[in-house]
Amino acid sequence: MPRIRWVQGALLAGALFCSVAYAATDCPSGHIDAHARVAHVIDGDTVILTDGRHVRLIGIDTPELGHDGKPTQPFAQAARRALVRLLADSGDRVALRYGRTRHDHYGRTLAHLFLADGASVSAALLRGGYATALVVPPNLWNVACYGQAESVARDGHQGIWALPRYQPVSARALPPGAQGFHIVRGRVAHIGRSRNAQWIDLEGGVALRIDRKDLAYFGDVDFKSLRGAEVIARGWVHSRRGEHIIALRHPRALTILR
Structure with a gap:
């Protein structure tokens, strides 16, 4: 029985990733402030660049991985894997568009990330049902577009939107x-x-x-x-x-x- 549940979960994650990849061209960047490479993916919405900077993606929030005794939330691992896969297909190369506020209170860089082909990372994760759209003023660029991307997953009950917690x-x-x-x-x-x-x-x-x-x-x-x-x-x-x-x-x- 545990093996069957694992296979079902893997199939679901694969189906969701197909949805992510297909719709990743939504929400274009408009302009780019910098280019970089990703060295490590912490979770579904935070990465470390090769220059050591921690980047928190603007516009989304993914389920939390467990730490400090707290359990891992459903779809947290799936969100991280989806981000790893997106970045790998881009050779881990990303373009950054910084927010109006450049850093959060943890010192992380706040930015929108785009893949080598110009695809929006945040929009891809939203459409796949791996994240909720998060609006934190004054970083309001692309708010409407991210909201539309989330609605695709929400209306289709994909990913986190199939869970009771998100109803x-x-x-x-x-x-x-x-x-x-x-x-x-x-x-x-x-x-x-x-x-x-x-x-x-x-x-x-x-x-x-x-x-x-x-x-x-x-x-x-x-x-x-x-x-x-x-x-x-x-x-x-x-x-x-x-x-x-x-x-x-x-x-x-x-x-x-x-």
């Missing part, structure tokens, strides 16, 4: 110890503003927080009109005093259903 869950049904990435659906019970943030409270004890520095990106949202509306929010869940909190950095993390 919308009611705010009322989110378990007390929930952590990590979730897609939460609920009705807005209250709208409030604190000194440093805009708050959207959902029925069921989930609060959506938009930091003051990110409010400008939500300029088209009439927060007062949201009370009673049904919304879907996506992001990382944190708990404080028994309440779940999801920080929203960009409107693409919030879908208003009414």
